[in-house]
Amino acid sequence: MPPSSSDAEARKIAELLADLARMRGAPCPRCRKTLCGHEALMSIVMGFKSSPHCLACLAAAMERTPAEMSEQLREYVLHRPCYREGWAWADARENSCLRKDARDGENR
Template identity: 35%
Template sequence: MEPTDEGIIERLQARVDAVRAAACGVCARNVCGHEILFSVAMGLGDKPRCLDCLAAGLGKSTNPFRDHLNAHFRQRHCYAEVWRRENQREGFASDSLPGCLWSAADPERADDASESSDGRVAVSDEPGVAVFADETWDAGDIACGDLVLGLRHRMSALTPRARLMLVARDPGATEDIPAWCRMTGHALLAQHHPHYWIQRKD
C-alpha cells in the first residue's frame, strides 16, 4: 500500500459511517452498508438510496447494475476494503457476495463477479484536440468517492449537453471515469489520461 491509501480508505469508511442505517431517500427503506457504498460511488453518499432505487433512478435493471458496481469495486482497493469491512459487519464472509443483495439461489453468488466486457465506452486514446469544453476542472489526485462526488457536483452545474474537461491524476480514474459515465448516462467524448472530456446528458 502507498502511504496515502490508509487515509483514503478511512475517509471512504467515514462517509459510509456518517449515514449508517439511513433510510433510502426514495422509498424510505433502511439501507445497508453495501447500499451506502454504492450510493457513495454514484455521488449520492449524503442521501443514500437502496439498490433498487439507485438502479431505477439511473434507468438500469437492479441485478446487472449491482454486478457491474461490484466488479468495479473489486478493481479499486479503497472500495474493495470498505466492502470487505461491510461484509464482516453484516455477518458475511469478507470475500463473499453478501446475502443482503444476492439471493442464495443467484448463480452469480457462486462465481467471482467479473467485469463484463460489454458497455465499454469507445473513446479515443488520442488527445482530444478537437474536443471543445465549456468548463474545466482540475481534480488533481482526488480519488475514489471524492472524485465522483466532485464530478457529479460539477456536471450538475452544467447546462444540458455542455462539456467538461476533467483533469484527474488518480491512476484509478482510467477505470472510474468511464464507469461513472456509463452508470450516469453522461457521454465520455474522449479520454487521454489524465484528461477526460465529458458531455452532460440532456
C-alpha cells in the first residue's frame, strides 16, 4: 500500500491554505467588512467558500451569536487535521481578530 493518504492530506492542506490566502482580505458581501483568515476558514467550513462572509454575517445566517458561532466552529475545526492547519495558519497571521487565548504562541 502506498502511503497516499498522508500525501492526499498534505495536498488538501496546501489547497486549503491557498484558498485561505486568496479569500483573506476580501470584503464580506453583506456588510463589507474585510475578512480575516479565520473568517475565510469558517466560510469554507460552512459551505460559503464561493461567497465568504464575516463571522457576524455567518452567525446571523445561522441565527446564532457570533460568540456561539466562533466557539462551535473552532471546536469543529480543531477536530479535523486539515482545517486545524488552516486555523493555525490564520493564527500565525492574526493575533487578536477573534480571541487569542487558544494555542497562543505555538507558531512563534
